[in-house]
Amino acid sequence: MEKNKEKTGVAVLGCGTVGGAVVKILTTQQDILKARHKMELQLSYIVDIDFTRAEALHIDKKLFCPDIETVLKDDSVGIVVELIGGTTIAKEYIERSLKAGKKIVTANKALLAHHGNELLALAREQGSCIAFEASCAGGIPIIRALLDGLVVNRIDAIYGIVNGTSNYILSAMTMDSLPYSTALKEAQEAGLAEADPTLDVEGIDSGHKLAILTSLAFGKRIDFKKIPIEGIHTLDICDIEYGRELGYVIKLLAIAQKQEKGICVYVRPAFISMEHPLAWVSGPFNAVSVYGHATGHTMYYGRGAGGDPTASAIIADIYQAATGITSTLFASVNLWPDRAENAVQLSRMDFKSRYYIRLTLDDKPGVLAKIAEKFGKHTISISSVLQQELHPDSDIQEGVPVIITTHPAVEGSVLAALKEVNKLDVTKAESVCIAILDEYIEKI
Amino acid sequence: MEKNKEKTGVAVLGCGTVGGAVVKILTTQQDILKARHKMELQLSYIVDIDFTRAEALHIDKKLFCPDIETVLKDDSVGIVVELIGGTTIAKEYIERSLKAGKKIVTANKALLAHHGNELLALAREQGSCIAFEASCAGGIPIIRALLDGLVVNRIDAIYGIVNGTSNYILSAMTMDSLPYSTALKEAQEAGLAEADPTLDVEGIDSGHKLAILTSLAFGKRIDFKKIPIEGIHTLDICDIEYGRELGYVIKLLAIAQKQEKGICVYVRPAFISMEHPLAWVSGPFNAVSVYGHATGHTMYYGRGAGGDPTASAIIADIYQAATGITSTLFASVNLWPDRAENAVQLSRMDFKSRYYIRLTLDDKPGVLAKIAEKFGKHTISISSVLQQELHPDSDIQEGVPVIITTHPAVEGSVLAALKEVNKLDVTKAESVCIAILDEYIEKI
Numbered sequence: 001m002e003k004n005k006e007k008t009g010v011a012v013l014g015c016g017t018v019g020g021a022v023v024k025i026l027t028t029q030q031d032i033l034k035a036r037h038k039m040e041l042q043l044s045y046i047v048d049i050d051f052t053r054a055e056a057l058h059i060d061k062k063l064f065c066p067d068i069e070t071v072l073k074d075d076s077v078g079i080v081v082e083l084i085g086g087t088t089i090a091k092e093y094i095e096r097s098l099k100a101g102k103k104i105v106t107a108n109k110a111l112l113a114h115h116g117n118e119l120l121a122l123a124r125e126q127g128s129c130i131a132f133e134a135s136c137a138g139g140i141p142i143i144r145a146l147l148d149g150l151v152v153n154r155i156d157a158i159y160g161i162v163n164g165t166s167n168y169i170l171s172a173m174t175m176d177s178l179p180y181s182t183a184l185k186e187a188q189e190a191g192l193a194e195a196d197p198t199l200d201v202e203g204i205d206s207g208h209k210l211a212i213l214t215s216l217a218f219g220k221r222i223d224f225k226k227i228p229i230e231g232i233h234t235l236d237i238c239d240i241e242y243g244r245e246l247g248y249v250i251k252l253l254a255i256a257q258k259q260e261k262g263i264c265v266y267v268r269p270a271f272i273s274m275e276h277p278l279a280w281v282s283g284p285f286n287a288v289s290v291y292g293h294a295t296g297h298t299m300y301y302g303r304g305a306g307g308d309p310t311a312s313a314i315i316a317d318i319y320q321a322a323t324g325i326t327s328t329l330f331a332s333v334n335l336w337p338d339r340a341e342n343a344v345q346l347s348r349m350d351f352k353s354r355y356y357i358r359l360t361l362d363d364k365p366g367v368l369a370k371i372a373e374k375f376g377k378h379t380i381s382i383s384s385v386l387q388q389e390l391h392p393d394s395d396i397q398e399g400v401p402v403i404i405t406t407h408p409a410v411e412g413s414v415l416a417a418l419k420e421v422n423k424l425d426v427t428k429a430e431s432v433c434i435a436i437l438d439e440y441i442e443k444i
Numbered sequence: 445m446e447k448n449k450e451k452t453g454v455a456v457l458g459c460g461t462v463g464g465a466v467v468k469i470l471t472t473q474q475d476i477l478k479a480r481h482k483m484e485l486q487l488s489y490i491v492d493i494d495f496t497r498a499e500a501l502h503i504d505k506k507l508f509c510p511d512i513e514t515v516l517k518d519d520s521v522g523i524v525v526e527l528i529g530g531t532t533i534a535k536e537y538i539e540r541s542l543k544a545g546k547k548i549v550t551a552n553k554a555l556l557a558h559h560g561n562e563l564l565a566l567a568r569e570q571g572s573c574i575a576f577e578a579s580c581a582g583g584i585p586i587i588r589a590l591l592d593g594l595v596v597n598r599i600d601a602i603y604g605i606v607n608g609t610s611n612y613i614l615s616a617m618t619m620d621s622l623p624y625s626t627a628l629k630e631a632q633e634a635g636l637a638e639a640d641p642t643l644d645v646e647g648i649d650s651g652h653k654l655a656i657l658t659s660l661a662f663g664k665r666i667d668f669k670k671i672p673i674e675g676i677h678t679l680d681i682c683d684i685e686y687g688r689e690l691g692y693v694i695k696l697l698a699i700a701q702k703q704e705k706g707i708c709v710y711v712r713p714a715f716i717s718m719e720h721p722l723a724w725v726s727g728p729f730n731a732v733s734v735y736g737h738a739t740g741h742t743m744y745y746g747r748g749a750g751g752d753p754t755a756s757a758i759i760a761d762i763y764q765a766a767t768g769i770t771s772t773l774f775a776s777v778n779l780w781p782d783r784a785e786n787a788v789q790l791s792r793m794d795f796k797s798r799y800y801i802r803l804t805l806d807d808k809p810g811v812l813a814k815i816a817e818k819f820g821k822h823t824i825s826i827s828s829v830l831q832q833e834l835h836p837d838s839d840i841q842e843g844v845p846v847i848i849t850t851h852p853a854v855e856g857s858v859l860a861a862l863k864e865v866n867k868l869d870v871t872k873a874e875s876v877c878i879a880i881l882d883e884y885i886e887k888i
Contacts, residue, residue: 025596025738032598032737035663038776133593139739141593148592148769149577149585152469152759154476219479277745280724285741293476294469294756295583297729298746301721302739312738315596323776325592325769332482332767 008322009076011045011102013068013093014083018107018134019046020053021307022081022314027059033315039322041315045071068093072100079321081314082106087114094119098126103321105314107134113208113224116215120338129330131317136209137162137286139309140302141316145290146216147333153292155217157440159272160254162209164284164304165193165200166232170240170250170269171282179237179393192284202231203252203267210254214265217256217290219335220343222265228348230268238391239358239432242403243271246384248356249279253437262344264351270435271356289440296442349412354383354436357406357414359421360399360429363387367426368402374424378417381407399428405436452766453520455489455546457512457537458527462551462578463490464497465751466525466758471503477759483766485759489515512537516544523765525758526550531558538563542570547765549758551578557652557668560659564782573774575761580653581606581730583753584746585760589734590660591777597736599661601884603716604698606653608728608748609637609644610676614684614694614713615726623681623837636728646675647696647711654698658709661700661734663779664787666709672792674712682835683802683876686847687715690828692800693723697881706788708795714879715800733884740886793856798827798880801850801858803865804843804873807831811870812846818868822861825851843872849880 010026012019025033026043033041045065046054054064071077080097082104084090090111094104104123106112112119112135123130133143137160146155161167165187172183184201187193199205211224232252240250248271256265272279277299281287286304291297303309320326330336361367368385375382388401406414418431454470456463469477470487477485489509490498498508515521524541526548528534534555538548548567550556556563556579567574577587581604590599605611609631616627628645631637643649655668676696684694692715700709716723721743725731730748735741747753764770774780805811812829819826832845850858862875 036595036778141589144593145585149588149760151480152756294752296747302742308738312596316593323772328767334480
């Protein structure tokens with residue numbers, strides 16, 4: 001533990017849901033904190049333009065501070081907690097704080113996904129450090145697991161459910177057979193989806209988290225822009241139900257997986273076997289499965305968002321930064337992306353996976369032979385074929401749904417085959433293709 | 445990171461399954477370790493009387509060392525890894541190593557459950573520290589979660605499946621409808637149960653781990669001898685099946701839960717709802733659910749035993765000790781039991797829970813009224829009553845099985861009522877009582 005730092009001054013930038021929860025714990029729950037940790041944390045400043053949330057907590061008005069200058073000049077502030085969000089002011093304030101000798105704690109996944117390397121490099125240059133447990137999966141200590149508890153492991157794969165909003169919506173679609181629009185509305189009413197849910201339901205937020213987790217797990221730089229991202233907003237409820245009949249649950253998955261030619265990194269709705277523990281992660285919960293060469297499969301489960309869970313991670317980071325543990329990890333672990341080489345990120349066309357394919361076909365003899373011929377041509381091996389009854393809510397005007405599952409195939413070939421299948425006159429509607437994620441075979 | 449310690453000497457005491465795996469990673473996987481951590485770990489000695497395992501790994505014979513004296517005298521050895529097991533020689537060697545200025549890494553749950561406070565106090569006295577991630581749940585970084593990632597949280601409950609052998613046997617009983625003896629034999633053949641499985645199937649191993657986890661989570665001293673422990677060896681397959689019909693799965697649960705009068709700490713087979721993620725932890729896997737006041741429910745899942753997973757935790761601890769993080773946590777976190785007060789551990793009679801009760805009763809009118817009268821007398825409220833068909837494998841000679849579930853009740857009252865019920869002439873066989881563990885209501 002660093003000496004002469006029994007009391008550490010903390011400035012919180014941004015007092016929204018998460019900032020408010022941090023302020024609440026630091027001010028009204030000192031008894032819990034003192035019972036658990038020797039280090040005394042002193043909330044010195046709250047920097048925001050809107051103090052509504054802090055005022056509701058009856059915070060001493062002297063803590064309110066409209067700008068960052070005072071914080072930067074005050075040597076008693078050792079740690080700056082950035083909870084502004086976004087990639088502009090947040091970035092500027094972090095940079096200025098690092099240059100003023102402060103350690104940084106942040107929950108800002110977008111900023112780290114886009115500018116993490118740069119900020120980590122600046123921190124290193126300034127002899128400081130950045131802790132960001134709260135950036136991924138809220139209260140679940142997954143960053144620590146990767147940098148510390150699992151550090152011995154060559155990580156071969158990460159499977160994550162890292163967006164609570166999407167998982168809540170998909171759970172409602174799966175369990176209550178609700179169409180997407182109704183499930184979204186329900187999530188919005190429950191306060192679990194924003195009025196504009198784009199970042200969550202289109203997979204972008206999951207992509208930010210995946211970029212961070214993958215870089216630490218694999219010890220490589222990940223280019224966020226190269227991550228193929230698909231959301232849940234175009235999913236049809238009938239595919240969820242047909243998949244369930246085959247033993248699969250649909251989840252918005254954030255995946256990083258070593259394959260022969262590189263790392264396959266993507267975010268998309270995919271089927272996973274009901275026997276995989278991720279299949280049972282429902283409602284707003286998150287979970288991350290990590291496959292290490294020594295540990296095999298470990299999984300981390302909990303609330304991925306919300307004020308209190310995220311504040312738990314942030315204050316744990318404040319303690320870690322204050323006691324010097326963050327600096328030690330920063331200096332001793334080789335996985336930080338600012339000093340790593342670029343990962344070889346496969347393009348979607350090179351992914352290898354199994355697939356669920358829904359075709360809408362004429363119900364006539366010989367049709368399947370035509371389809372099979374196209375798959376065969378692209379060396380895609382079919383695992384099962386199932387002609388389905390029309391779903392009651394189906395929009396299909398003509399043809400019948402036929403579900404095909406494939407053996408492992410290259411995605412480029414599958415898409416090429418489907419392009420040809422879609423042009424056949426026996427095909428009555430655009431085909432649907434959803435990846436099936438197999439359990440990663442542990443290497444232990 | 446402590447300076448001038450770029451290369452840390454490590455001595456491994458005990459080269460069995462886990463010791464062998466540690467030696468293997470330290471010697472043959474230096475490329476993985478170096479890619480992930482700056483600190484260089486140097487295996488200096490292997491102390492054992494049997495070097496069969498080390499020899500199979502083609503270890504340099506110079507590392508073999510028949511006694512601990514050489515290790516204690518060698519100042520280049522900073523860390524002693526105790527993997528001897530048991531509570532006699534292991535304890536002596538740890539004490540001597542601490543006195544010789546070494547830091548300790550151990551996987552010895554029995555030793556920590558019985559003598560942890562003493563050893564931690566000695567470590568503190570000597571300015572040293574003890575890391576013991578591998579003592580609980582193998583490769584799952586659960587000790588770190590409690591001391592670091594979740595440190596902000598007042599922990600209200602822990603629910604654990606922390607013995608892989610028992611979980612494997614119960615999974616086989618549940619999924620393949622095997623009786624206990626057959627499932628045990630299968631586990632033994634798969635190398636997942638010892639020839640003498642007592643420690644595992646009678647819950648003692650789970651009790652050791654629970655004592656350690658509870659002391660850190662609650663920041664209290666736990667008296668291992670006061671933990672009521674029941675094993676899985678007396679379970680009847682019919683109860684597993686009747687429970688399943690009610691929506692429950694049986695698990696050997698290690699529980700610590702705040703109740704009004706103290707902490708309810710126990711190990712026993714209990715029913716848990718199929719909707720709880722622990723219900724889906726099957727085969728040799730372990731998982732620990734932790735309920736924190738800020739995070740709510742988080743769960744940690746993985747392989748709880750085996751050479752490589754346990755070695756992953758041990759080497760992570762070696763790094764933590766070598767970089768000074770263990771010392772920092774030792775000094776800054778208030779949860780270490782050597783300095784804590786005793787927990788108020790409830791006796792079994794004071795536990796409050798719901799219960800599954802199987803009675804074997806005369807199939808005559810008026811019988812249930814007699815039973816209900818006894819329950820009412822002891823203020824036990826019945827939630828459901830279900831008369832079952834006789835199970836095909838049942839030994840029951842006369843009477844029919846009747847399953848009663850209760851609302852939350854005090855265990856002492858339930859046992860008192862059952863004692864009276866057992867004496868009734870309508871009762872044809874000893875009653876069976878199994879706790880039903882409800883999802884802990886998150887306090888967030």
